[in-house]
Amino acid sequence: MTLIRFFIWTTFLLICGTFLILTSVYLYLSPALPSVESLRDINLQTPLRIYSSDNKLIGEFGEQRRAPIAFEDTPKQMINAFVAAEDNRFFSHNGVDPKGLGRAVAQLLKSGAIQSGGSTITMQVARNFFLSRERVFSRKFNEILLALQIEKELSKGDIIELYMNKIYLGNRAYGIAAAAQVYYGKPIDQLSLAQFAMIAGLPKAPSAYNPIVNPERALERRNWILGRMHYLSFISQDEYDSAVAEPITASYHGLKIELDAPYLAEMVRQEMVERFGPNAYTDGYTVYTTVSSKLQNAAQEAIHLGLLEYEQRHGYRGPEKQLPPTEFDEEAWQKELKQTSIVGNLEPAIVTHVGPDAIDVMMKHGPASVSWEGLKWARRYRSVNSLGPQPKSPAEVVNVGDLIRLFKPKGKDTYELGHIPKVQGALVSLNPKDGAVIAVVGGFDYSHSKFNRAAQAARQVGSNFKPFIYSAGLENGFTAATTINDAPIVMPDANLKVWRPENAGGKFFGPTRLRKALYLSRNLVSIRLLQAMGVDKAISYVTRFGFDEKKLVPNLSLALGAADFTPMELATGYAALANGGYQVKPYFISRIDHLDETVYQATPYKVCKTCQPSPDPSKVTDEAELLVTDDDGSSFYPAQQIMDPRANYIMYTILQDVIKHGTGRRALALKRSDLGGKTGTTNDQKDAWFSGFNADVATSVWVGFDQPKTLGRREYGGTAALPVWIRFMGEALAGKPEHPLPQPDGLVRVRIDPETGMAVAAGTPGAMFEIFLKENAPEYDPSVAMPSINDDALKTEEIF
Template sequence: MKYIKPLIISVSALFLLGLVLVIGTYFYIKADLPSVDVLKDVRLQTPMRIYTQDGMLISQYGVKRRIPLKLSEVSPKLIQAVIATEDSRFYDHPGIDPIGMMRALVNLVLTGEKGQGGSTLTMQLARDFFLTRDKHYIRKIREIVIAWHMEQVLTKDEILELYLNKVELGHRAFGFGAAAQVYYGKTVNELTLAQIATIAGLPQAPSVLNPISRPDRAVVRRRIVLLRMLDEGYINQAEFDEAAAAPVSAKRHGAEIELDAPYLADHIYNEMISIYGKEEAETGGYQVFSTVPSNLQIAAQQALQRNLHDYDERHGYHGPIRQLWENSEANKAPSTEEDDEKITGTDPKQWSEQQMSELLADYPTFESLHAAIVVKVNEQDIVVFDKQGQYRTIDWEGLDWARPFINDTKQGPEPKVASDILKAGAFILIRQREDDQHWQLAQYPEASSAFIALDPHNGAAQAVVGGYSFYQSQFNRATQAKRQVGSNIKPFIYSAALDNGYTLASIINDAPITQWEAGTGTAWRPENSPAEYDGPIRLREALTKSKNVVSVRLVRALGVNLVEKHLARFGFNLADIPNDETVSLGSGSHTPLEVVTAMATIANGGFLIQAHFIQRIEDDYGKLLWQVDPAYACDPCDKQAEETDSIAEPTETDVEAMLAAEFGLHQTPVSQQKTKRQAPRVISAENAFLVAEMMRSAVSINGRWENRGTGWRTALLLKREDVAGKTGTTNDVRDTWFSGFTPDLVATAWVGFDDSNRRLGRASANRNLVNKNPEKYNYIGNAMVETEAGAVAAQPAWIRFMQQALDGVPEHQLPMPTDLVTVRIDRNSGKLTSRTDKTSMFEYFVEGSEPQVFVAESEIIDSGDDDTKQAAEEIF
């Protein structure tokens, strides 16, 4: 008894001392314990993902890669692998595993090293959320206390779900959903057993065990995981043997980008940053759905890129990137695969395949362009070696465009044989055409372009392309580039005229103007392009032919200040509108986004809508956080709306606020959204209808060929009656535009050089191209061109986009406003006529403004046969 009593006292004292230490330690670290609310509402740092309207992923932003998963979405085999490897008694202990802790203690006593931590899954989760990986005793005690605390407020399944989503697994992958994508490009349920075992082994040391950086160590670790699964009875011997023998199949995968639309994604990313801040936007797990349908975005990107290649190719070939070797004698290319190896080695100066492969591998290319090296030059084709190590033949159809580029206004002679263009050893670019997949010689377009399309009813973006390649230049010309708009401004000036006593039949004198500037001692002589003058001309016909001097005369008659204020109605910034008569020719500089927003007002019947790019925002589990509430072009918008015919006169501040709030549009929670909001009416329905009518004439042939609109290619290629549009070309052809619309889609295309001092120039006909397909190249291509203009440089991109966007879409037009009437007028004088032949036409007028006087017989001019089909045939 004399030994037992002291032992009992000693044990009791030690127990009390230990209890005091535990209680003291608890209160010491109590401040570090997470609250129940934090544990119940843990927010994972998840990257922002941006989608098209129809759910195609276009980009992902954020340093940490994470794909949050519900426990029910995780493969049972993966759960078994994790539990078997990391914490086989997970469902049996209260967050701390005494057996594991004892094992770690024994290891510490025997080795003197903190090699094993004895951490459960809960303890690992506590460390990852609230602590560091530093191996200090106090950190371990905190880890134990926090783990025990977590087990009190969370279920085992909740803890396991958090762990599966939180744990770091290397290569910026956090959670097993991201790891499956990063290492294998799969979802967790698509992984094989070998792949499951590989990523289940990563939590111990992701930097040195991952199968990309250290495949040898990954194989060893995979075997350990499989052995643990075998020991726990989760797999059988046959499954173990097959998985253990599987080759390493991991490689780095990027985000699951389904559509590469970087200009659109970058614009939305910047919107999110402006709202939430960079850190929150990139880690808050936001899933952002744009307003842009994938099919229209693809159509816009392809149309813009093809159009720039067309412009670039009709101006000539700039030559190879560099010449790798000289004086190569190229024999006929091999005709069989067995002869491929004979291609190299025919010239002692020719590079080896390894040398060529190394150069090609390091050369950056963008979009559809591929680097290649010419190894043989035959009479009508060349053989190239490409980045994939393949020999590819480029035939004459892919070469014949390449006459030499001399400058922007002059091209060299058309090539007759391949050696006129290239020599063996040339380092070049090639591309595969979208329409027929034919390979051809290519080069980076030096000109730039932008394209943007909106829904005119509510301003929802339908396509956004800010240049040839975002990876070449991140400057978004669609939303940021202010360029002179040229004749794209004329519909808005004509709108001002209609608001101030003019009609579509008003006669304006299309005659030269000379205005002496006393201050400069020079004369201002605005000219038509081409410099042809028709004398007295109807307003509709003047816009159809884009008569510059008529636009000047209208501004002079209306007054510059009145025109300025009228243009501001359409959303143009007053500060960017010139306060002189040059405004009539589009000397003001505006972005394509501003232009297309203004055009939407004409398309939708007179309402100023706000362009926006985001449709809705969801959290990382798909819960709707926010949905756009745009104002619509409708009057009234619903049965409860008050009917109004008033026309708002927005101030400069109002207009700037409208355009600045691209994203906002009343960011109302879905539960609070009511009926459609009406956009402000800024011009009357009658005014919008009449301007649209003139713009329909501008894209038509209008009977005889000489009456064609500047955008006549639209009529011949789209073959629709519900399309309206307007070309735009600035002085010296530095900027070219085409804007147009149907009642449900409005779009603007711009082409120019980033260097605004450089002109788009001119190109002579390339007979190699004309002779292949004269109709194709005359309408929308590379041949019968003189000076570049909006109809030649910009309109083809718009047409190609609309061909895709309107395919299968039935025609329809906005109804004619009730205050309009139609009367038959004489085409020449604009007066009333009783004749029903080709000298007359029906014209629209606001009731009460129609002409009251009949044309005299002596004033009637019969221009003869004006059959439209015959007029179109006159093109050739």
């Protein structure tokens, strides 16, 4: 009896001691425990994702690949696979599994080291969100206490949802949805039972059980989990047999970029970091841009082909590398190809055989051939203005072992020889109604050069700037029929040097109407127009188009486009010419979502001819007062009208003549009458431009070298830049009806003499019609000559 009493008291004291110890541990640890309530508002580290306007993925930024998925959207067998692998009593315990802990203690006593922690899924959630992975007893006690609290605060569905979205599964994949994409390239609801089990086997050791690098161990782990699922009656015998027999199908699926627009992606990334700081990379922001995938692809292709055509005009620069042909080693050559990246649309290839009318090559995807048709252009490059002799056979172009570049021109299935261009280019296309960027390309290839020439390269704009000077003239008393003398001019500067501007080609043509002077890009007429109007007045006017006054040189060289602007700034100015004379501001982010909430919606400046005139935004204290709601519920600011719509329409018709009769005649290939535009070429052909539009699309193209130097004696805006513009606009306007600018009220057409610009009587031979502002329209009066500007009216002034 005494012995029984001893055992009873001993047991009681042990229980009390254990209780006191556990209570002490709880009292000691609980004040330092984090609040479980924070799990309800947890933000999983989800990368920044960027999409086109038609939901094509452009880019992803962030160290962790994650795509959170809700519990109710998770396939049931995916949940069962994790429960079978990690915690088969998950849905019955209260956060801690005594059997699991007992097993872990037994392993510790037997081996003297921690073999397993006996952690439940709830305990793993506690560790993953709040604790370190250090294997010490204090962490385990904290883990247990937190697990108990978590079970009180959250439902089982909430807990396993947190677990499956947080867990690391290898290859930068965090969470089951990201793992499904990384290992199988599919949404999680399209995976098989065997694939569910494979993913469920990864948390234990993402490297050891990785099906890509350790397929045998991964298969063993997968089949063990399938066996557990069968044992727990989650799957039938037939399902088990079928899943076990399924081969490993995992392979690495990198980020699937659906639209190649890296320059735009970088613009968005910079904007997001400015708005949200480093959290932009981790807080699950999704950005929808204004760019169309169709037009972006067209812009990219137009730049690629335009720059390659320029290089072909100037000769072949030779192979990138010469591999010793006497040491032909297919394995070594394939390794060389794998190490050589694709640049733009240029694929690497190694010449394996040179025949009389074709060559054979080895490419990454296998053998190919290039006919003489794709090689015969390749005269050797000597200098920008000099080529070698015309080759007569492939042997004069390439040798066996040459590492070369090949591309397929649009519409062709055959390869052509190319090389990575030294020249660069940029394209910006806007919707003129609101300034939305619909396509942007900042160079030949982002991986080859990350400098964004579309938004960062301020280059001299040349004659591309003349329409803004002429527009100022149309609103300051000049007309499209005003004649100005196109004759030589010599002007001294403060350093006793002289400025002798010339027209392209060096010729002069005497008195010329402003319309003809602009569409033929006569430099001397532009200078005299600016001098007569006044430089200060012109600068004040052209700043309305968004041009920074600090960049506008305050002298007569401004008439020839001596200022430096980016393609984005030029396109913005031309958008105002395209929309009837309204100032819009370019924007490329349409909407920003944070998780399931829209945190930003663009409110652009939009042309609204029925809205009340918008005041200057800089003079409005509350911008919300300017907002207008569109029919679709979106909000916008009414764009300011910066140009007399009548002067705008006259300028539009002149820029149409640039294409019909002037330096942009190549654009007639588009067979549209609603297009207007202007070429631009700077001194020594260092920069080539073309900007043009209809009422729906305004696009600017620049071509040049990063370090300014001549493009060649025959490379003008109409030669180097215009073909790129034509290729892009052909795609942008394909299938769309013509959309010219509407003619506003207040204009009249008057019959004039095309030589003098004076009004003439009906029936006058050779007469033509010109458009005038109603108040500036001349009347025929045989006794009064129409005023003109000539050398006598021009006063020399300091221009530098």
